[in-house]
Structure formats: structure tokens, C-alpha cells
Amino acid sequence: MKEKGWKEIPIAGLIVEAGNAREYKTGDWRTFKPVRDVEKCTDCLTCWIYCPDSSILVSGEKMVGFDYNHCKGCSICAQVCPVKCIEMVKE
């Protein structure tokens, strides 16, 4: 993405587009990535509650996956999971 000049950006450091943090991919910051054993998972959604990056994907009250574009590999999900179905794997 080409960097913009001072005349092309909003003043005051304002971010005028709501929720555009979604476009800023931080997944490549990871060293370890969470991998889930689907058989063991009970859909308790504890990992979703604790994830600091909103990177646990949930649909229909079921855990459906990880947002690998934003997961930074902090491993909190693996540590709080009550059935230990999440493993941190080196990428």
C-alpha cells in the first residue's frame, strides 16, 4: 500500500472510517498459531470471551475457527480452554 502524503490524510490523526482496523492484518506478527481439535471442543466459547484480539470466529453459538489474519498467537485461548483442545503450533 503506497504511503500517503500530508495533504491526502484526514487532519488531527482522525480515523474517519469506522472499524477499519479489520483491514490492518496483524496475523504475520505470530510465532505460534492456535490449532483446535474439533472433536474435543465443547463450544463453551471461553476462548472467545478471553481472546484479546476478537480472533475467535463464532457462528450459531458454535466456535467455528480462528481469524488467522488477526490472531497474534498470544496463546490465551489455549491456556483458558477447559478441555485443552487448543494447541499452539510453531509456524
Added chain:
Amino acid sequence: MKDILALTGNEAVAQAMRQINPDVLAAYPITPQTEIVMAFSQFVADGLVDTETIPVESEHSAMSACVGASASGARAMTATCSQGLAYMWEIVYIASAMRLPIVMPVVNRALSAPINIHCDHSDSMGARDSGWIQIYCENGQEAYESTILAVRIAEAERILLPVMVCFDGFITSHAVERIELLEDKVVKDWVGDRKAKYSLLDVDNPLTYGPLDLQDYYFEHKRQEAEAMRNAYQAIPGIIDKFERVVGKRYDYLEEYKMEGAELVVLCLSSTCGTARTAVDRLREKGIKAGMVKLRFFRPFPAREVVGALSKAKAVAILDRSDTFSNRGGPVFNEIRSAFYDNENKPLIVNYIYGLGGRDINVEDIEKVYTDLQGFHKQKKVETLVNYLGVRE
């Protein structure tokens, strides 16, 4: 029908604030500003204003609350001095960088240490790099009118920078003067409603104020801030023109006194200008070609106007009521001297640091400065570039 009242400078500014009727006032007391908010609080209690008044726990909180309010589209004001301004320091820079049009009376008081509650300009001069516009007011009438003027300057779309309205602690803030108030309706029409382009309360256009910048964008945002101050320099004269029609007086970048053919000139700010005028009158009676220039706006720095006013003089004394401790004189002196660098006509320019901690300056002191200037002019050189006027050796 204008009201004419006997008011202190603080009371006059409180009247201006009553007429402006800001949405939010968040303030903390400090001598010699306290009476502004005290008087304003009485207006609140009497139901004369609609202002949401927040008595915060510190000046840091005061400016923080103003930033939050202003970012939400509100017209926000506060007032402070000295250590109070120092306490809100980090937020002061944030307010201007966030381009929030906050108007803040600053009742000039010396910075500690030692603790001193009296007048000098070290507080607001210390903030000269903060990106705030600075207006220095000679007396209560100017403080009153400048506060009203400041609202339109701050909120001008090309500007969007906060404004410090500075006036001398105790000398102006506590002295009673004959103050002519504008009619409430006139001030109300002048300030109008604030039309904030970027507001946190605009739920149809959600936005974020105050994010992080890394090395890749901070410089561009600061370049924009520099451009805002440049735009302010261009746009302020037009606003002053409009204000002249309202108040019958020009609030130009500077004001000249008996400058026709003036060879020996003193440039000063704020209440000292009143004293200097008397010195000029006395000297002119003796046939000495003395003149005085009052600098109103220190930010933006009106280099062209200053050079224009001073270039025909032979010897100029710049009076600074604060020191930079740079080993090279006061702030006003340095900026003016720098402005003259490229000019063909360069008068002798010398600095007098005076009045620190409320040390009095009187007509005789200023007459002495003119005597010195006469000497420098005759010898065609300056003896000492930076002098301390009124200190005991």
C-alpha cells in the same frame, strides 16, 4: 445599549464567557485565575448560562475534559495560570494536535520554583511550541474582547486550533477598570453555533480521535499542524476585519504608538504597554523620537508585521517578561531578531528581561531603556545583548 461596568479583568473575562455561553466549562482554581470561574459559577447558579460546568480534580483533568467535550462537538472552555498550565501540559499539546478549538484564558503568572503567584509570562511563553494561538491583552477591556474574538479564530475551518487569551496576573486580572460590555445578542450572533465537522457524537459518521502513529505517519500529521498555524496567520486578519465591525476596534497583530519617525523603539506585550506609552509621551515632549510597538499575537508569529513596524527604527529594545534560559535572551527577542536576519534595514536590537515574578516595572524603568537605546544608537553598537531590567545586582 452597551453596559458600562467597573470590573476586574477576571470578572470581565467571566462576562465574556457568560455571553459566549459555552457548552462545557471544566476548570480547577489557581491564583490569580480563580475568580474567573468563581464569577462564572455564580452565573451558572443564577441560571444565566446553559453551560455544563465540571469542577474537576486538577488542571490536567480540566484540559482532558475539554478535549473530550470538544472532540464531541461541544464548545469547551477552561482557564488557568502558571503551575496549572504546567500541570495540563501534555494535554495542551494534544488539544492542538487534535485540532480542537478550545478557548482558554491564561492569567499570566510566574512558574515555580520558587513559588510565586505574581505576573510574568513564563507560563504561556513556555507553551509557545504547543501549537496554540496566543493573544496577549493589555487590559481588562482587551481581555474581554479577545476572549470573544478567540472563539471565531479557533473555530474557523481553515484554522481549528485552540487559543490562549493571555493577560497579566493581578495587574490586569485583579485591577478594576471601566469595562464596556457588548450586548448579549451581539456576542451570541458573533460566536454563533459551533459546527463541528468531526464529532464523536455524530453516530452517522463514526470516527476515532487520538490513535497511535508510528514512524510512518507522525511527521505528516505534524506537517498538517504546521500548515494550520500558517493558515491561521493568513486567515486571522479577515476575522479581525469582521470583529472591527462588531466592536469598533482593530485587533491587529500589533499596535503602533507614536511610531511616526520613531528612532528609538520599545516593543512589549500586555500591561507593560500602558506604562510604555507614558514613557513615550514624556520623551516625545522632550523632543526625543521615541515610539512603542505593542505585540498582540505571539502565535502565529507575525514576522512580516513586526519587521514592517520596526525596520525604520535605529535602535529597538525588546522587553521580555520571561527568560528562555538559553543563554541567549528572551523568547520575543529571539524570534524578532531572527525575523530581521533577511531584512536589509536592521536596527540595533537589544533585549531587556524584566518583571519576573511580578517585579514592578514603572515609567522611569522604561525611560532608562530609551536612554540606553540613545547610547547604543550614538555608539552604533549594543553593549550587552541581553539585559536584566529591575533586578538587584
